[in-house]
Amino acid sequence: MNRRQFLQGSLTLAGLSLVGCPSGRTPTLEGTVVGASWQRGHRLREASELKTGQRLRTDVAILGGGVAGLSAAWRLRRAGLEDFLLLELESDLGGNSRAATYPASRAPWGAHYLPVPTLESRAVIELLKELDVMDEAGQCREELLCHEPQERLYLHGRWQEGLFPTLGATRRDLKEWGEFQAEIERLRRLRDRQGRFAFALPAPLSSPEWLELDGLSMKAFVGQKGWTSRRLRWWLEYACRDDFGCSLEQTSAWAGLHYHAARPPADQLLVWPEGNAWLTDRLAAPLQERARTGCLVRSVRTDGRRVITRVEHREGAFEVESRRAIFCLPSFLRPFVLEGDAPERFTYAPWVVANLVLQRGDEAACWDNVLYESPSLGYVVATHQSLATRPGPTVWTWYRPLTGNPVTEREEMLARPWESWRQEIVSELSRPHPDLIDRLERLDVMLLGHAMVRPVPGLRASKALEAASQPKKGVHFAHSDLSGFSLFEEANYHGARAAEEVLAALDKRSPSLL
């Protein structure tokens, strides 16, 4: 603002106050609710017979084009198996790792980062090397590692660096936080006799020896330790909400500790403006006509030799006959799609994601910007990795998991109009950014009814996950759900694992990437 504008501004203000008209500017903010295709998805629950026209034949049908499905296709191609067909409901591939495109920047609709992989995530490492994100020595490209400053927290009316609320913390808060970190350091090193970590990433590679922790909720674990610090509890719950969409009570202690103990102490993150869509776009690019979008998988029948998948498409229904199928749809769909299959009931957290298109970002913004004790998780900045020294137009992606009863939360969420979301989001973010409404050009909201599987206490220890991962009569299973929590590494692991099972069954041997 130069002096002339300043003077004009103050003159206008003075003028307004003279006329006695408050500057009640009605913002012409645009936006929509862009929910995933849940209306079409819900049709799976109506039992109606579908007339089928054409029948396509392929070696392998891949059902679902999220990270798991795309990773399965990637794994098959690496082994030279090119005869497959991937079927996806939405018009874009990527599932929960898709992105929006705005003139200012692309921005995630879901997954927004990938930590630099641990040594156990071998398939992820291979993928990152193939995509030239990582070099042979395991170094990731500097410009893709999240730039500093990475995270900040808004509390007591100001921002502090880092997410643990240290501003105004008591000695007790800090002591308990220190104890928690020491505990994590201990857990991080635990291995069984076979050398398996207590907490490995991907989770299926973890040792089963410490599974009694899964019987406990994270809340109970914290209680047992005698930690009462409100700040520590908030911070721990923030982590559970962020990774699982769960409260402390809904999260098993095993999963809650896994978030911290499966990764090195100061892990670095790979981030892109479009989030993990950067990865899924690259996984999807070589598939071309072998990936079909707009395809609702209605049912899967199998007799052990052939798998028949029935598909509904805008231009008519069709069938796919394959030797094998890899089922990469969320697991809650299994009873509706797969004849005679009813795995352990998975529960899911609904999520709301909003993209806020801004004329101008915030000079001091970090990549991740969190508000203490707020129902949302805050926002990430799409243009954070920009090399420019001045803030330009940007997109903020705001996240809120709904941690109440999933059924009622889901219903209420789907019923709420855009105005109501706008109201909630703008008023929350206006606390730290009073001028937000002047910079905000557009606000789009994505409603995800079954966004994330919940790692509730007992899910892992009951062996339900292992059982659900077993192939059934030519149908193999791959979805991040099968790890009990959804992460890129887990989805990629299951996709590659199921693809390797298929390769073995079809006698296409290739050294394992797991």
Place this chain on the structure above:
Amino acid sequence: MQPLILVSVFLIATCGLIYELIAGTVSSYLLGDSVMQFSTIIGVYLSAMGVGSYLARYIGRGVLQRFVQVQILVGILGGCSASVLFLVFAHGTGFSLVLYCLVFAIGTLVGLEIPLVMRLLKDELEFKEIVSQVLALDYIGALAASLAFPLLLVPHLGLVRTAFLFGLVNVGVALAFLMRFPPTRQASQLLLAQAVLAFLLLAAGLALSERLTTLAEVQMFPDQVLLARSTPYQRLVVTQRSGDLRLYLNNNLQFSSLDEYRYHEALVHPGLSGLENPHKILILGGGDGLALREVLRYPTVTEITLVDLDPGMTELFSRHPLLSKLNEGSLRSPRVKVINADAFVWLRDNPGSYDFVLVDFPDPSTFALGKLYTISFYAELKRHLAPGGAAAVQCTSPLFARRSYWCILKTMEASGLRVRPYHVFVPSFGEWGFALIGPSRPGEHLPAGLRFLNQAALAALFEFPLDMSSLPVEVNRLSNQALVRYYEEEWRAVAQ
């Protein structure tokens, strides 16, 4: 009647001289060359007073009312003079025209005052009394003004507030006259309204002068503010005191004209003079054109690209008479192409290699600026060096910010550049550090006309005493911004 009039004579004489001094001071601060400015302003002012005195004969009846009107007008014109002059200078052209018109107008009005006063007194005193008392008070007032102006007013109030204050004095005299000798009712009400309005205007000016940014800067900087301007990128302030021109960006000193040659010669010549036939040069930052001035000393240089973020900065330094005198019009040289862009982004998006690259960014005081000192940036820089090319980089102070300095050097090395540290003493800055990439024999072909560097001074640049020698530090990356943290710690310690 008499005492009031005589006190007024004293006051208005003070005001008159104050306005003259203000005009002279503002113009010599802004335009430089104070002897010339002062004498032309005095000349115009005195001749205008003559015109005013002459015009007094055309005032027939209603001397009192005319006197009050003159007071109000002088008060407004004189009171606003300093701020008007600063605003005109900072914002537009035609400063000299406005200056002389203003001086002439004030002079004419002041010239009217004494003849009118004398006529007001003519019924009360003898003529010789009038002349001696009025002129004596007039001269005493002038003496008071000439003493108070440099000793009290400029140091404590600054030019802008002084002007408003004396404007209020003039209007105050008008008001006092109106109270004491009310003319006919109607006329008096009108005059009273005018005087009150003028009083309010000036009082508001006085009160606001602290709040309006420019006017506040007059107080904030040790020297007189020559110009202050906000661009979308930064706040530019140029100050001047007796031939010392200083540029501040966001209140940080960028150079002082008294010793900037040390800095810019040290930045440019060790590297550039080590090259055989440099043709293509890239300058990143340096929108003041001072490093460019040094580069233009090399006749083999045919093509210089200067990339600076802020068009406001490059325009100012190519057009403003004093500033372009300082950089010898370098920004207007046909050999130079000025590009206004964010340097890192521009470097990434533009191919091309250069014989010599100069990197002269502001210090890494924010995370945004810290990006320009990362291993990724230097990798980009390396990509733009022609085979056998050289580069020089400003690297903050190795004395005040020792870890920061060595962090920058280590980062450059980590990006695969071979660097040599060097430093120079710049009185207004202190010890300042640079990094040299490239030429095997720095200083081989030093150009003529330098003020600081000769072979002996050049050799000394590369000597590091113990208190500036290397320390173990981290490499600065986009993903750790180690440098910004060092820098903040070190300068905070200096500030304490």
